[in-house]
């Protein structure tokens with residue numbers, strides 16, 4: 001360990017650093033010009049900070065964090081430190097490299113004034129020890145399209161809009177503004193930088209096998225863009241000479257139920273398509289309920305997705321809105337010394353709240369990871385109390401606090417970063 005150096009990585013070292021990322025993620029250790037360009041663009045657009053651990057000239061561990069905004073319950077955009085590209089070479093694992101890089105980065109993020117840190121955890125057991133808790137979940141569906149698409153009795157609003165096929169250039173024009181409207185309405189959504197749109201539309205290729213997808217846009221009756229979808233079709237497979245194509249949705253964004261319904265109906269009605277597979281959707285996704293027979297949509301995945309680490313309890317609790325008026329005193333334990341303390345949360349009837357450090361006796365005692373899990377409204381304090389992960393200092397305190405913390409829509413982060 002003594003000759004290992006952890007330090008910031010300069011642009012001239014990106015190839016070495018990206019090769020280490022590929023090695024850690026078990027991808028071919030080949031770095032393309034587009035990958036290098038994407039890294040430079042992310043630096044410029046999101047102030048990315050890249051760290052590496054070097055054993056001599058060899059990069060043996062990687063870590064990246066960048067500026068992000070996370071949507072809180074109520075729609076406020078909260079400054080977040082997004083963590084990504086975390087790898088340690090198989091030759092250097094379990095010697096504390098991740099721990100050193102993460103601790104340093106979280107301390108710097110706190111110092112900068114970020115309210116939370118975010119990440120998508122490769123494996124569940126890694127990040128809880130650093131104060132991260134799972135905070136938004138996602139689901140995937142497979143729809144029997146031949147069954148669902150031909151039936152006209154879909155539920156939900158019709159909207160009277162229209163759908164058009166568009167190309168990548170139009171997606172780059174229409175997508176960012178639609179996404180801004182989308183993320184304001186969904187707790188757990190995160191900001192996107194322009195390079196995201198260039199990557200999804202192939203201006204910068206994410207890999208050698210990238211192929212052009214189809215895109216469709218939904219415009220409302222008044223002409224407003226309310227939905228966009230990117231999808232591909234797989235090899236034609238026609239068992240017994242029956243249509244059997246599979247259509248997979250890469251991503252779908254919608255700001256109104258009518259747009260969502262229209263886009264799903266469109267996809268399920270395309271000739272030859274027997275099955276439609278969804279991308280990662282919100283746990284309260286409307287898709288199955290639009291269908292004449294909701295069982296035509298099979299749940300194929302339900303998993304934790306976005307993880308959160310609260311860095312500033314007062315600002316985090318004041319940034320979101322609350323569903324009821326009331327108050328609660330929380331004793332938050334944070335062994336890393338970044339965000340712990342005792343806090344009184346006072347929520348008003350208009351949904352806003354104030355949060356102050358207090359010496360009053362606590363209603364609930366919980367770890368900072370548990371607070372991260374409930375902050376977006378996707379987990380309940382009662383459930384965590386039942387598991388022994390939240391302690392009720394007063395009987396019924398978890399139920400009372402749940403009435404404040406619940407969210408009108410479940411949190412969802414459609415992005416992988």
Ligand SMILES: CC(=O)SCCNC(=O)CCNC(=O)[C@H](O)C(C)(C)COP(=O)(O)OP(=O)(O)OC[C@H]1O[C@@H](n2cnc3c(N)ncnc32)[C@H](O)[C@@H]1OP(=O)(O)O
Pocket residue numbers: 024025083084085086087088089092093094095096097098099100119120121122123125126129
């Ligand atoms: C946001 C993202 O980028 S997610 C991607 C994470 N990266 C990967 O999954 C790629 C493959 N894995 C790796 O590169 C490495 O194993 C890492 C990054 C997960 C861990 O790096 P390491 O340097 O080995 O971690 P470190 O030595 O600091 O371990 C810290 C603790 O986490 C535990 N830990 C580390 N990885 C895992 C794991 N995959 N499963 C369970 N526990 C783990 C260690 O046992 C150790 O526990 P301890 O503190 O009780 O002793």
